[in-house]
Amino acid sequence: MDEMTLSEQKKMSRRNYLKYVAGGAVVVAAAGVGYGLYAGSQAPTPPITQTATVTQGATVTGAPTTAAGRLVKSDWWTGQRAFDGDATAMLIGEYNEIYVGDHEVTQGYPGVWNDVYGKLTAAYKAGSGMPDGVMMHTSEIPIFGGNAAAPLDDLVKGPDGLDPSNYVKGAWDASFAADGKQYCVPWDCHCMSMYVNIDAHNKYNIEVPVEIASVDALVDYWRSIKKASGGKVYPTVLDTQTVDLWWMSIANYAEMDDFFTKDLTAPNIRTDKWNHAFEVYETIAKEKLAPASNSHTDLITMFGRGDVATNIYGPWMMGTWDSLPALTYTVCQLKWPIWGGSHAMYLTTAARAQKDREAKMWRWLKWMHRPANNGRYGEYSGMIPATITGQNYLGYKVNPQRQIYAAQSAYTKTTQPTLHLWEMMDIFNAHLSAMSLLSENAQQAQDAIEQELTKLADGN
C-alpha cells in the first residue's frame, strides 16, 4: 500500500515536471517575443533635425577627434524627462555617431529631480556609481559644489574654453559658488512668463495683451477677464500642488537678494513688496481670480479647454500646449524682475579624476553648447537656450512664442542658491494653497511661513 502511494507520488511529480517544462517553454517564448521587439524596434526618426545652416563658423558635424584612445563610456544623468530630456537625448545620439569608437555618452534618468540629487549623494558617499556629468540647476551649487561637482574654471578659461559674453548674464553669474569657483555651465534659462488662451479671450471680446507692466496691472487685467466673461472663465490658474515657484513671479519684484540667503539665515518676508505680494495672493483667492486648488493635470485640462484664460509658468509647458490641437495660445511678457532658473551642466569629480575622461566630457559639453545644438534644444523643447548664439539659431528664432519667452529672459532675476530650495517651495505652496482655499488669510499665511522658514534655518 505504502509502496503504491510512493510510486503514485512519483508519477504525479513526473507529470508536474512536464507541466513545469511546458510552463517554462511558454515563458521562454514570451521572453523571445520581448527580445524580438527589442531587436526589431527601430531607432526613432529624430524630430530634432537641423533646420538651417549655422552661420557662426562652427559646423554641426565636426570631424572626429584626432586624439587617439580607447572608447570612453560616460553616464550622464538628467531629471528632464519631457521634450527637453528627449531633445538632449537626441543630440547625444548625434554626438555618439560622430565620435563612435571614441566616446559614448548615455543619458540616464534617475527619476524626478530629487531622485537625481539623492542618487548623486548616495553615489558620492559610497565612493562609486557617480556619473560623469549631471544636468541640474544653478541652485544645486551649494549642495554639490566642492564634493560631487567639480570646479570647471580651468576648463572654461582654458585654451578650449567658453566665452562668457555668449551667455545670458544672469545665468552665467549664477553658476559661480560663494568661493568664486564655477561649478557648472548654464544650458538654458527658464524664467516664468504668462501664457494666454486666445480662444478664451476672443470668446468674450477681451483684448489679448502683449506685455504687462506691473503686478497691479496684472491683477486689474485679471479682474477685467472675470468681468467680461461674467465669471464663466477663470482669469488665471495657480499651481500649488506641483513643487514649483510660480508664486515667485508675483512676489518676484520683491528684494530677491534677501530672500534666498547663502548662509541660510531666515529670509525676510516682511518687506513692503513682500507684504504687497501676499495681499495679491489674498486678492486672487477672495475675488476668485483663480480656481481654489488644482493639480498639474487640472491646470493643463482647464487651460487647454479654455476654462482658464491665462497661466504663469515656465517655457517647458510650450511642448504640452503645442501638442493640444484645439488650443491657440500666445505668450505675454511680464515686465518686472521675474523668477528664473537655469538648467546647468555639471561635471563630476569622478569624471575629472581621469585625464581622457575629463577631456572627452569637456569636448562633449562644448559640442552641446554649439549654436545649432543649443538652439535646436530650444526649438524642440521650448526652453530658452542659455547661449546667445543658440537663441539666434534660425529654428529657434522663427518661433513667435519662443521669441517672446526669450525676450522675457532679459527680466530674469536668478534665485540665489540655497540648500533648502525644495523645502521652501513646499512651505510656500502649502500655505498659498491654504490661502487659495480661504482657510488662511494673508496675515496668517505670512506668519506661518515666516515661522517655518525660521525653524528651517535654525535647524542648520
Next chain:
Amino acid sequence: MKRSRILIYGVLGASLLLWIVPFYILGAVSVNADMLARPPEWFPSQPSIVGYEAYFYRSGFGRWVLNSFIYSISITAGSVAISVLAGYAFSRLQFRGKTVLFWLVLIGMMMPAIVYYIPLFITMARLQLVDTYAGMILPLLVNPFSVFLVKQAFDGVPRDFEEAAVVDGASPYQIMFSVMLPLVRPVMITVLLFNFIWSWNNWIWPLFVLSNNSLFNLPIAVWLQSNTFTIIFQNVAAGGVLAAIVPLILYIIALDYFMKGVVLTGLKG
C-alpha cells in the same frame, strides 16, 4: 423572495461597474478619447494609436519589456526556490532557534518596505550594485511572505505521506521534492504567480536603484515617461495599458489559481 433577489442582483451587478469603468477609461483615453472635451468623451471621436506609437517607436520599449520578463522570471524563480526550502524547514524540520528565526520572517513581513529601501539603496551603492541587474534582482529575492505561504501550505499536508516515504527509505531531499512538493502543487503555482505579478508590477525599487534607461522595467519606464510637467494624455494612458497587459493576461489564464491563492493566504497556520 423574488423581488429582493432581483434587487440584490441589480445592486451587485451595478457595483461591478465601479471596477470596470477605471480600466475602460484607461483604454479609451489611450486610443484618443478626448478628456479635455466638455463633456469628456467615452468613445474616441477620432480614434488613433498615437499614444501607443509613442512607446513602440521609442528606442527602449522592447528593452523594457524584455527587462520586465528578466526581472520577473529570475526574481520569481529565485525567491520561490529559497522560500520553498525555508518554508519546508519551518514546517517539517526541527532545529534550535526555530522560533526566533520564524519571528524574523514575521517581522520581515510586517516591516514597511520603504523604511529599509532608503538605507538599502545606500548599501547597494557601497556594494557598487546600483544600476545593475544584480542590484535590481538580489534584494527582491528576499520575500518573507512567500516563506510564510509555503510553510502554511506544507503544514496542511498530513504527515502520513512523509511517514510512508520514510518507511520506503527515501532521503530527506527525496521527501521534499518527490513527495511534499507535488502535494502542494496548487499552492506552489499560486506562489509563483503572485511573485511574478509582484515583481512585474514593482516600480518603487527600480525608482531607487535604476537610472539607466536600458535597465528599466515597464512600470517604472511608463511612470518616468508620464510623470512630467508635460502630460500628453493618450501617451500616459497608453503607458498604463501597456504596463497592465501581461499581468492581466496572466490573470485571465490562471484565474482560478489567483482566486484560490488569495484564500490560501488566510489559511490558519
Next chain:
Amino acid sequence: MKRKSRHSNFSLVLVCLLPFYVLFAAFYLVPIAYGIVMSLYNVGIELDVFIGVQNFIDLASDRLFWISFRNTLLYVVVMAVGGFGPILVAGILELHLSENDRFRRIYYSVTLAPWVVSWVSLGFAWRFLFSSYIPAGYEAIQNVVPLSGEFGNPLNSPDLALPMVALVWLWTWFGFNILLLKAGMKSVDPALIEAARVDGARNLRIFFGIIIPAMLPYVVFMATMGFIWTFQIFDPIWLLTGESGGPGGWTTSSLTYLMVKEAKSYFRFGYASAMGVVVSLFVLAVSLTQFRLMYKRLV
C-alpha cells in the same frame, strides 16, 4: 533511516535555511541596522554628525510628522470601517446567491483585477476619472437633480482628497478581501447550516450565529494584514496627489510618504531614518500583538 534525535539532520537544515537567511541578512537586516544607525546621525553629503536622539526629539515637535501620523491612522480607520463592505457583500454572495456560481465567479474575478495590476496603471486611470469624468458626472446629475455648488476634481479639495485616496485604496483591496471572507464562509461545515435551516433559522440568524464566528479568524487575518499594508500606504498618495502631499498643505500625506519626502526632497536621510524607526516600531508593536492573539502557537 529513522532519526531518533529531536533535531533534524543539521546539514539539511543548513541547506534549507542558508540561502534565505544569507540574503535576508544582507538585504534586510544590514539595511535595517544601517537605518537605525543613520537615525542617530545628521547625515550630510560629506559629513555625518552624531547627534544621538536629537532626530527623535525633533520628530516629536514636527508638525508634519503628526499630520502624517494622523492621516495614516485615518487611512487605517477607513480601511477598517470599509472592511464591513466586503463582509456584507461576501455574506450576500455566499448565502443569498449560493446557487449562482457563474455570477459569483464573475464578481470575484472582476473585483480582484485591480490587485494584479501595477499601481502605475491604477494611478493613471483614477487621475483621469477624478479630473475629468467624475466632475462631468456630477454636472450631468446636476442637470437632473438640483445639487449645489460647482464640483471640480475631488482630489483638489482639502476635505475630500484623503477620503478619495482612501477609497481608491479600499477599491483596490476589495476583491482580495471578499475572497478571503468567502473562504471563511466556506470553511463552515454545510451540515451545520443544514441543521440550522431544518430548525427553522432564517438566513440572517444563520449569518450571525454560525457564519460570523467561523469567519472570525479570516476577519482577524484580513484586519491584521490590512493594518500592516495600510499603515505603509504610499503608492496611491504619490500617484494621485503627486509631490505636494495633498491640497491645502499635507492633507493626504502618510508617514511613508513624508519619509520619502524627507529623504529625497529635503536631504535629511538621518531624520527620515528616525521616522522609519518610529514607524517600524509602531507597526511591529501593533501587528505582533495581533499575531499573538491570532496564532496562539506560531511554529
